Amino acid sequence: DAKTTQPTSMDCAEGRAANLPCNHSTISGNEYVYWYRQIHSQGPQYIIHGLKNNETNEMASLIITEDRKSSTLILPHATLRDTAVYYCIDYSDQGAQKLVFGQGTRLTINP
Amino acid sequence: ETGVTQSPTHLIKTRGQQVTLRCSSQSGHNTVSWYQQALGQGPQFIFQYYREEENGRGNFPPRFSGLQFPNYSSELNVNALELDDSALYLCASSGDLMGEKLFFGSGTQLSVL
Numbered sequence: 001d002a003k004t005t006q007p008t009s010m011d012c013a014e015g016r017a018a019n020l021p022c023n024h025s026t027i028s029g030n031e032y033v034y035w036y037r038q039i040h041s042q043g044p045q046y047i048i049h050g051l052k053n054n055e056t057n058e059m060a061s062l063i064i065t066e067d068r069k070s071s072t073l074i075l076p077h078a079t080l081r082d083t084a085v086y087y088c089i090d091y092s093d094q095g096a097q098k099l100v101f102g103q104g105t106r107l108t109i110n111p
Numbered sequence: 112e113t114g115v116t117q118s119p120t121h122l123i124k125t126r127g128q129q130v131t132l133r134c135s136s137q138s139g140h141n142t143v144s145w146y147q148q149a150l151g152q153g154p155q156f157i158f159q160y161y162r163e164e165e166n167g168r169g170n171f172p173p174r175f176s177g178l179q180f181p182n183y184s185s186e187l188n189v190n191a192l193e194l195d196d197s198a199l200y201l202c203a204s205s206g207d208l209m210g211e212k213l214f215f216g217s218g219t220q221l222s223v224l
Contacts, residue, residue, distance in 0.1 A: 002153065032210070032211075034211060041217070042215075042217050043113070043115075043201050043203070043215025043216050043217050043218055044154065044201070044203075044213075044215050045113075045215070046212045046213060046214070049210070049211075049212070085153075087153060091210075091211050093210065093211075098144060098156045098159055098167055098169075098211060099144075099146075099154075099156060099211050099213070100156065101146075101153030101154045101155070102153050103151075103152060103153055104153055
């Protein structure tokens with residue numbers, strides 16, 4: 001079962017920042033926070049990951065709280081093509097189990 | 112475009128049959144993972160192969176098996192198909208030292224009747 005908790009759905013206006021929250025209440029010290037998204041009819045797409053520092057790349061920013069119990073994925077200027085299901089995942093490279101996806105947040109960008 | 116291709120895109124089988132799904136990974140990616148995604152759910156990890164050896168397995172029965180070949184292609188085989196095996200099957204590849212930054216294909220939609 002997934003270890004993270006996300007809202008089922010969110011809406012955001014085109015051009016605005018989309019902030020997607022995730023709760024990691026049971027995250028352990030060696031687990032990374034990974035974010036993926038899945039656009040309709042495609043496989044999941046890697047967005048970003050981090051351990052305890054905030055991260056930024058060309059797609060998004062990731063903010064992780066100091067206690068690591070929550071994170072926020074930020075899409076700074078959302079476009080219609082960002083409409084997708086977004087998954088946050090706690091990942092450890094210590095075990096045999098790999099990425100454990102929950103049901104994610106369905107983000108809809110409105111014109 | 113992830114460089115990961117899967118075939119076929121759609122497949123219909125009947126209960127009890129066997130199926131083979133194929134995946135072509137990015138050149139240089141030694142790790143391939145397979146996931147099953149039921150309608151409305153997130154993907155579930157089936158197993159992972161690294162350099163042709165199984166390197167981790169999820170909670171799937173032995174009738175789900177795989178092969179990885181030196182040419183960066185791989186297969187997922189499912190024997191004795193059940194109705195609940197109807198799902199989208201996703202293949203993902205990654206390179207050494209990339210953690211779980213996976214590159215997914217678009218999947219094979221399997222329907223079991």
